[in-house]
Amino acid sequence: MIGYFKTVFLSTWAFIEGLWITLRYLFKPAVTVQYPTEKLVPYDAFRGALLFDPATCIACSLCAKACPSACIALASQTHPETKKRVPKPEWYTLDLGKCNFCGLCQEACPTKPKSVWHSLDYEYSFSSRDEMVRCWKPGFPLAGRVWDPRRKEFRDLESHIPVREVEARK
């Protein structure tokens, strides 16, 4: 009988102690962020979705070699007359569906500023695997378009545009 009341007392006391902690936090500002109306800005080092700048790329394929999951493919331009390789990318594709967000490609890139770099963008969504492959071609606005392997052409995304252009971190 005494044991019973002791248990009841101890449990009630623990309950009150717990509620006391809750009560103290009740009057402090909330730590949660009301996404999407409020958004956190990541730190500068944040490794978000990759972006690519065809203007500075020298088509050296170091990034493609550094990548552990073979996300990157590219081809360099050839000179129309001499048929020699020109250090400019003809096209460049990045498969965000395979990407580990590891940063090895960014570290391997020899150009200054980096031609491939992690943006701070963490809001991207895709509705098919094709859309995860991002393509770039110099002078041609491909960002946000996907290569359709069946129709053999670039098409606009059906869903939300996944990756926004964010200023380069130089």
Add this chain to the structure above:
Amino acid sequence: MQSEELIVTEGGLEMDTMFVNMGPQHPSTHGVLRLGLTLAGEVITKAFPDIGYLHRGTEKLMETRSYHQCVVLTDRWDYCSAMTNNLAFCLSAERLFGTQVPPRAQALRVVMCELNRIASHLILLGTYGIDIGALTPFLYTFREREMILDLYEKCCGARLTYNYIRLGGVAADIDSGWVAKCREFLEFFKPRLDEYDTLLSFNPIFLARTKDIGIISKETAVAWGLSGPNLRGSGVSYDVRKSEPYCGYEQYDFEVPLGASGSCWDRYFCRVQEMRQSVRIVEQALAELPTGELMAKGVPKIPKPPAGEAYAHVEAPRGDLGIFLVSDGGAAPYRLHVRAPCFINLAILQEILVGKKVADVIAVLGSFDIVLGEVDR
């Protein structure tokens, strides 16, 4: 559910045993684990953990990747403490190469791994509470974990899969702002530990659910090869940081908390005390942070180690994580084996679940703190 065979209880009552699948989609199995339970009434007569739902074959994948690229894959084993995975692989590979890691990188490795230990144990505190039926501590522990992830994000850019500890050193340096922020977190965190004790550790309902449940004796724990807090909960003092110090752990002053009886609560409380020790280690490491290089000199882009083999193990939050590397002189490991603590800790379930009630399964399973990413690799 299917009925299996007829058994006769002590009172002479005839009853069917029942086979119950728990998982793979069960909120309390912490991932995709299936437990096959044979029940006589409410009592378990046979239990087996069925694993492999998360198998990604990373050991095989690494045989085709360079050593730098392998580090990326190690992040994916125990995704709650990716730093220690990075470290175990790098230590093993560094042994193979004979690389000397600069002192500042060593200290940074210790800071990051201990923060990761806190973050990882906070997950256990929160989710174990939920398993048992206490939702509130989860909200508090994840608030603190968020701060650690913020620190990681500031330093290395990722919040879960860091790829921070590299062959020969670490990837990024910390500045004075980071140190100040980290100290601020530690000061904030210390009183929180007492709050957890009030909310969860010494709560009579929690105690009733976990004390004297799932008791593992010292001998059984050693026989099944348990490690980490699961072993120390049974009172066996074994910690790789003490028995075989790496990264200069011998310089730091910390204790190895031990449990008394090996019950679920002891295993749980070991982790709470370990967090206090981790705070101490981080404070010491930050106080005497050496200056200097972050990376050892002469680590090539495509490292090719001499043929041979190396083993290194570290004290991960879940136990003794070891990496065995065999090289044939090529750019990729010839063979890599992971001594995954979660996988080995899980095996003991077959023995200790027998004779327990169904309601205790969750309490016992939760106290082992398994991560299925590491169990299946």
